[in-house]
Every structure is written in structure tokens, then in C-alpha cells.
Amino acid sequence: MPTETVYGLAGNALDPLAVARIFELKARPHFDPLIVHAGEAEQALSYASQVPPEARLLAERFWPGLLTLILQKRPCIPDLVSSGMPTVALRVPAHPTALALLRAFGGPLAAPSANRFGRISPTRAEHVRAEFGEALSCVLDGGPCQLGVESTIVSLCGERPCLLRPGALALEELEALVGPLLVPSADPKHPLAPGQLPSHYAPRTPMRLAELASASFAPGQRVGALSVGPMKPAQGYARVEVLSEPLDLRRAAAELFAAMHRLDDAGLDLILAELTLDEGLGRAINDRLIRASQRT
Ligand code: TXA
Ligand code: MG
Numbered sequence: 001m002p003t004e005t006v007y008g009l010a011g012n013a014l015d016p017l018a019v020a021r022i023f024e025l026k027a028r029p030h031f032d033p034l035i036v037h038a039g040e041a042e043q044a045l046s047y048a049s050q051v052p053p054e055a056r057l058l059a060e061r062f063w064p065g066l067l068t069l070i071l072q073k074r075p076c077i078p079d080l081v082s083s084g085m086p087t088v089a090l091r092v093p094a095h096p097t098a099l100a101l102l103r104a105f106g107g108p109l110a111a112p113s114a115n116r117f118g119r120i121s122p123t124r125a126e127h128v129r130a131e132f133g134e135a136l137s138c139v140l141d142g143g144p145c146q147l148g149v150e151s152t153i154v155s156l157c158g159e160r161p162c163l164l165r166p167g168a169l170a171l172e173e174l175e176a177l178v179g180p181l182l183v184p185s186a187d188p189k190h191p192l193a194p195g196q197l198p199s200h201y202a203p204r205t206p207m208r209l210a211e212l213a214s215a216s217f218a219p220g221q222r223v224g225a226l227s228v229g230p231m232k233p234a235q236g237y238a239r240v241e242v243l244s245e246p247l248d249l250r251r252a253a254a255e256l257f258a259a260m261h262r263l264d265d266a267g268l269d270l271i272l273a274e275l276t277l278d279e280g281l282g283r284a285i286n287d288r289l290i291r292a293s294q295r296t
Helices: 016-026 041-045 053-062 096-105 125-135 171-178 249-264 281-292
Strands: 035-037 067-072 087-091 152-155 162-165 207-209 223-227 239-242 270-273
Touching: 041 053, 041 087, 053 067, 053 171, 125 249, 152 171, 207 281, 223 249, 239 249, 249 270, 249 281
Parallel strands: 035 087, 067 152, 207 270, 223 239, 223 270
Antiparallel strands: 067 087, 152 162
């Protein structure tokens, strides 16, 4: 199903067999729990055993939308969904097709991003078809995802709200509502959300971080450049992807994964990418670029 962030591989969150099939299709390790999607905020919160006041505040302001909340779970959520943890990830997406599907179904849909584990997230229906082919009976085409990076994950299970994954909803917007969040250091070797592994969102083509204008590479090497904003003139790239010109972090985020898919399909030896400002959506973009360029 489409969402306004990325496409999701959806199955009945209350049916352990459907959930097992999602893990199987994605080749996803079982320690990596899934987000449970609902069509209404009240319904989403009904899967939590405790709803602190901040959860209500955040849900009222940002659902349907770009926020995923981690709360203590009710026993009706199968252990497979939460990877055996006592908590559950909840989101009400805003994409009209996702909402129509959720409301027609009536129950909760578990949906991870519709890519194989560790690979680039899908922001177009054709990315999903290319990844899974005949293995999927149906792809709901909701057009290109408007935001293009995953939802922002906030845990409300500790003493203070904690940012577990920077995403399409900017930290600044969250903090304007609930005050400072705990923002754990972005050390990719010590992920806070299980499954946020150092190597993630990775193209098949090797990818490295670099200053694009001054990077050097061997003659004859086919190198692609991924620039978030306008790029200084540089020689020798076989293919250049500029996400947004002039720099607009929202547009850049929306283009990020599609540009990574195009570079990955261009038969390159290497992809070089340059980080952007660490503010607003820049945080989510940098997080994805850093993980995509890590090899485990
Ligand atoms: O935008 C999105 O969030 C998309 C769309 C489809 O909703 N979904 C998505 O799902 O990005 P996925 O599976 O690719 O990433 C979900 C993240 C994982 O890093 C997982 O570890 C974390 O959510 N997560 C899920 N349940 C959790 C829990 N109980 N505690 C902490 N992290 C959790
Ligand atoms: Mg994912």
C-alpha cells in the first residue's frame, strides 16, 4: 500500500500467519519489529495498554501523518509484530489510498517498508514491483510518495519522549509541541530502534560519502554523484543526481530514494554522496545517506 512516506508491505497485524509472511517476503530478521497502521487515531491508541498525555497531544496534532509512536502494547498485538518486545509502533498514515484501505479493512495493518531487508525503500509502485515481482498478488498504486523518507519514530515509553528514528516529520515540529526530546547520539553502531542497523537503505552498487566537487577516482571507473542541493562543477561523473535545485529539503527528501534507485540501475562502479545540513528534514536525509554508505 502507498503511504505519503514510503510504500508499505501490508498484512493483518492481528494474524500471526500474515505477519510471518511479511517477514518471509522481506527476508527480514525477526528481531526487527513492524509498525502497526490504523485508519483512526483512537483505534491506533486502542492497541496501547497505556496512553500518556504526550501521546494524545502528538496523535491529535500529527495523525494522520508522518509520526510513529512507540507505546506499551496490548496483548492482542502478536509477539511476532513487536519482536517479543512489550511495546508496539503505531501510525495513522495520511495518504488517501492508505486511509481508504485501512478504513475498508477495519482492522490494523502491519506494514514495514516494501523493500527486501536492508535495501532502498520504495517511493513508487514500480519500485515495489521491481523488488517483489510475482511474489506480490497486488500493488496498490498511489503515485509517487510525497514525502519520500520514512516516518519519524518517537518512543513514549521512557521518562521523556525519545527520538528513535529521524524521519519525514522534523524534530523541530515535535519539540514545538512537547518540548525537548531525548535525541540519542546518531551512532549507527548502537541503534535504538531495533532494526535500525548501520547498513540499511543500501543500493547494490557500493556507495560512499564524499565531497563531490573534490573527490578523486580512478580513470575508467564509472562513478555516480548524489547531491542533495545544487552541485559545484565537478568533472568525470558518469551520472549526476541533484535532489533539489535550489536546495529545498522537503523536495530533496521526496526524491532521495527514487534517485538512489536510478543510480543503482545505471550500471555504475561506485556512487558518491555528499551530506547536507543537519536540520529539519536534513537529519533524516543524512541518516539514510550514512546508513546506505555503510557496508557490514
Ligand atoms: O514511514 C514509515 O514508517 C513506513 C511506512 C510504510 O509506514 N514504514 C517503515 O517501516 O519504515 P520499517 O519496518 O521499514 O521501519 C520500522 C522501524 C524499524 O526500524 C523498527 O525497528 C521500528 O520501526 N520499530 C517497530 N516497532 C518498534 C518498537 N516496538 N520499538 C522500537 N522500534 C520499533
Ligand atoms: Mg524499512
